[in-house]
Amino acid sequence: MKTHIFKSSLKRSALVTAGLIMSTPVAFAATTWVGTADYTAAPTASGLDEDVVGPFDTYDFGLGVSLIKFTQSSATTGSITGWYQSAVVGHSLDFVTALSPNLNSTGIGSGYELTAISRFTGTYNISGSTNTFQITGGSVGLYFDTTPDYNFASDSGFEEAWAPILFGNIAGGEGSVKVSGANTGSGFEELSLNFSGAFGGYDHNVYSPDTIGGGDAIFTIKTKGVSLLSGVNSVLGESKVGGELFAADGNLQLTAVPVPAAAWLFGTGLVGFFGASLRKKIAA
Structure with a gap:
């Protein structure tokens, strides 16, 4: 008793x-979000060749294209405006692949695709052959499409006419790029994303549990010698004239709404x- x-x-x-x-x-600090994504419930889904993926906590992105335009304030400092687009190539949980057999990462063929876009601003500083930068703001979006059609050369199929299934703002970020030769250059970028509040959200029919708060992203950057860049003339409708193209791939780990x-x-x-x-x- x-x-x-x-x-x-x-x-x-x-x-x-x-x-x-x-x-x-x-x-207080957020924890990693772990859940499922039911793409059969996404906008335009046919219900025939989508997946219910999970549990997972991370989106893996293939090689994408970023366009950055620089505005100098001195010989070594200035501001940047950038555009980025890529596609999801997989899902994972604790670095182990979560199955998504119908996910199309080529932009051609059957299945469905997930494309990511971003517009961002920041500042930069040049020291020798190294360019360090801070990302001070911007927006991000993840789109579902039941008809794979993204194409870097034609700058199409990334930002769809319908609402993204996951969207928000860039809370902050930083990175650096080192140019080590005429045909080589590499670096990294880390971003903190916010998917809650007035400028963020997600499709509650797709994601479960209903606790996504943000995300932490990290990308590797290549500046030269990437064949993907040779056929690109614009990114998200912005002409490459007056800017520089970069190739980047990485991952986004989702975080949950923080507990006080x-x-x-x-x-x-x-x-x-x-x-x-x-x-x-x-x-x-």
Whole structure:
């Protein structure tokens, strides 16, 4: 009987903790989102050759194209405006591939495609052969299309007429590119993305659980010697004239809506308090 009372009280204290977590407005660090994507419920889906993928936490992107235009403020500093487009080539969970057999990553043929686009702004600084940069803002979008048709050379099929299934803003980012020769150059870029708030969201029919908050992305960058760049004249409708083309691939790990730190600490303390009190009563 005493054991039953003890367990019931612990359940009540856990519910109190959950209530505090739901009501406390102070946010803390987000955790990785793990869930499923039901592409049969996406806009224009036929229901015949899409997948329900999951569990997964990361989108893997194939080699994409970025166009960057520079505005100098001094000999070594200035601002940047950029455009990027690519396509998803896979899903993964803890670096293990999550099956998506009908995902088309070529832009031609059957199945469905997932394309990603971004417009961004930032600043840069040149030191010798290394260009470091900060991304200060921008937007991102992930589109589903039941008819694979993206094409870098024609600059088409990436940003669809219908709403993206995942969209948001760039909270910040940084990276660097080092040019090491006439035909070689490489670097990296890290981005923090926000998919919540007034400028973010996702298709709730596609993603489950309903807790996506943002994402952390990392890309490798190649500046020269990439055949993909040779046939590209514009990116997202922006002409390459006056800018530079880069090739980049990487991944996006989704994060969940953060749980308030104060609530966790306070709630954990309450569980300990209730547990200790009950033990004293039972012992008495």
